[in-house]
Amino acid sequence: MADLSIRDLVKRYDKTQVLHGISLDVEDGEFVVFVGPSGCGKSTTLRMIAGLEEITSGEVSIAGRLVNNLEPKERDIAMVFQNYAIYPHMTVRKNIGFGLRTAKMPRADKERRIDEVAVILGMTDLLDRKPSQLSGGQRQRVAIGRAMVRDPAVFLFDEPLSNLDAQLRTQMRLEIKKLHQRVGNTIIFVTHDQVEAMTMADRIVIMKDGHIQQVGTPSEVYHSPANTFVARFIGAPSMNMLPGVVEDGGKIWLDSGTEVTLNTAAKPGQAVVLGVRPEDLYPGDGPALVRGPVLVREPLGAETLIYVGREGDEVIAKADGRTPPEVGEEVTLTAALENLHVFDAETGEALR
Amino acid sequence: MAVTEEIRPNADALLHAAPPRRPANLGQILRWTLLFLGGIAMVMPIAYMISTSLKWPHEVYNLQLIPDEPHLENYTYVLEDGRFYGWFINSIVIAVVTTVSNVLFDSLVGYTLCKFRFPGRYIVFIAILSTLMIPTEMLVIPWYLMSQQLGWLDTYWGIMFPGLMTAFGTFLMKQFFETVPDDFIEAARIDGLNELQIWWTVAMPLVKPALAALAIFVFLGNWTAFIWPLIVTNSVEMYTLPVGLSSFGDEADVAWELIMTGAAISTIPTLVVFLIFQRYIIQGVVMAGLKG
Incomplete structure (x- = not known):
């Protein structure tokens, strides 16, 4: 059974249609990257999966459950934002544990879970620091930790590496990939960077103007592009x-x-x-x-x-x-x- | 080696030379003069308030800043006058309750107008903003009639109700919430918080400087309010400090030295409030949780 299923998803803002009925099935544990130029609808799709944007028409199902009318917190997802969105007034520990506030589990279990995540992300020494005392990469790790701690069915990443410098981006790319291999959750990752898409994805979804252009493994989209847009978009320099x-x-x-x-x-x-x-x-x-x-x-x-x-x-x-x-x-x-x-x-x- | 020896004397000279002094230009002199005069204008009323509070009644109309025979009798008199404590407590209760109320409700409305999309949002905001254009003098009579009908004349509620929420505070908070990125709100939404929890746990701590500024404005405004408390109160026991202090003296004479003594004492809470909240204002909006 697909972990995430999108059927004929449409998004319209007044008279402007930004998504034109896209459909996709994502298998359990798969790392799927949505890639495309600005305005192609990839972030909108992600936000609709998260429940942060209303669905004009179509269906989104997570773990076999239709989630169209569910609140974000009821969808069993966690999201990492482009700007990290970690709370500046809270320590790393509180930030990571924030997602567990509403979880009904004993305090000791919550603390244990935070410590486990901190170990995985190599942040044990930083738990008592405030975000202002962290580097960009460390902040991004906190954001990932906050998502991990809830052990959701689906992780959603909205261009999380865009604000990092080139070297750190490469390092974090590797870390996220290792993390996926370790925890094995389903990941939907949005980026405009085709190198990120190629290096991280099990499957790539290439989008343009609210349409899916091609879905395939990195090798498939590179060696057998479905059209000139995909052919030019994937690969640097362009075809x-x-x-x-x-x-x-x-x-x-x-x-x-x-x-x-x-x-x-x-x-x-x-x-x-x-x-x-x-x-x-x-x-x-x-x-x-x-x-x-x-x-x-x-x-x-x-x-x-x-x-x-x-x-x-x-x-x-x-x-x-x-x-x-x-x-x-x-x-x-x-x-x-x-x-x-x-x-x-x-x-x-x-x-x- | 030869090169090093040649360079060293010059380097030493540079290290030990006094920094070059730039001659002050006319603009700078003008700026400093204006600032000095501005400073004098700010400090003089306070200096005269303290000076007068240290004078005997016959010296009050003598404008010299240093009293001939400075004394603390006025302070003893005012502090021993039982009415003063009552007025002080009244002012504290009113200023604190209105400050807490404004900080909570202005920010709640400001947050709602800023972060939620609902039909008529803009009209509501304009309606709130437009009340800023109505002078207090025009509102005093309706307020009085309302107080009368609600039985609030000469009560704390009567003094406080017009200031429990302000259009200015709502506007200020809405503008500050605009600086809070939606990502924070959405992250909290995904983390499972309800909207009220998001406002309190996530949004409010991010606008602390604005809350501090609002708290100072509202506290000072209510601490020094005169016209409305004068109108709505009848009994001496319900007077606030400014109203009570103005009652020192009789038809024949005004006891300025006592009024100034009371005024000097009444500045202490405002200083405390300012000292507590000013560090938040200086800090500025901290957005360290975002990309840096």
Whole structure:
């Protein structure tokens, strides 16, 4: 049985519809990440699951129980907010134990539970401190502790790492993942950062304009994107898009003048977009997908990103880090056919 | 080595040199003068109040600040006058009850108007705010008629009821609650608190500076209130301090030295209240629980 089930969820603010009937099943213990650009409806979905936003229509069920009309406290969820929302006037101990205030359990049990959570999060020495005496990462840990202490059916994380610096974000990402492996609760995690989504999720839900674009494992959404939006959103740098037209026999005539033969569902005469990831595009022999001068080089150490082609219409490729082509040097970029993606130019849907 | 030796004398000179003095410009002189005059204007009434309280009656109209023969007889007289204690207690009861009432109810209404979305919310807020534009003098007669009909003339309730909640306090608290992020409220909601518990446990501690400011305003306002207590009270026993002090003297003469003595004593509670609450105001709104 799914731990969390969303059916045809719709959210409307007056005349503006922000969620257009999304449906999703999340299995018990699964780590699901909602990812998408600002305004795509991911946080709204999370808040509707939490009971902080009214549901215009549709159903939300947690552990098999319809929760549409239940108060947040009755839904067996806990939430970690982007701004941490730990109470500045309370110590770490009181903050972590705050969620147990209304729980009917003996005081000693509550204290034991707080201590257990503090041990898991490595915060035993900080229990008597106030939030103002903590670093950003420690505050975030307190917020997680406050959610953990209640042992809810579902954890909800609303962009919890956005306010941390890059190094701490990476560290906390790892800690949350370890925590999930340790406690095994279901987690719904919202982020706009595709790296966070890729590194943490069991499954990723990619959203845009109130619609789910694709649901899949990190590998699925990366290697088999459902449309051009997913293809561009997942992966950094973004997938290159090369426009072309399908000819007879599965041949695709690219606007750059190159012909590629692929096994696609596209019909002859159909306008398509050929997608190729920068790491799959490299200088070398083979069908010349792109020819042109190197405009810019971005050395990353192990590899160098090169921008090739005409100004404003360039593609990105990854070259060797030790001997990359010089700026201005004419290069021919090629790719293995199995690494090419074909999308309908009009709808953006994947055709292969 | 040679380089170090060359640099050291210069470094020593820099370390031991007096900081450069900037010449005071005209603007600075003007600012300091204005501040000095402002300070004098603030301090002089207090200085004269204390000075007069130390004078004999025949010296009162002599404007010199240091009395010829300073004495504490006035303090002995006022403190031995049984009426003074009664007025003092009346003022304390009224100021404390109205302060507690305002802190609770102004913040409750302010919180509701700020954090809940309900139809007519804006109209209610404007209606409350618009009462700020009605002068007290216009309200005194309706208040008096209400007190009369409710049987509250010459009672604590009669003195207190117009000030138990204020539009200003509601406005102040609403504006301060705007600074409390909704995340705190929502986190508490998820943690299982009901709305009243959220207001009391989460929101109120976050607006302590505003509560302190409100407490000081309301306490001082009620401690020094004169017109309404004068109108609504009839018996000397129900007088508040300002009303009672004004009654010192008779038709022929006003005993300024006693009035000033009473006034000097009556400033003590206001100082205590200010000292208790001012640290919260200085602290400012602490939002350390949010991203830092």
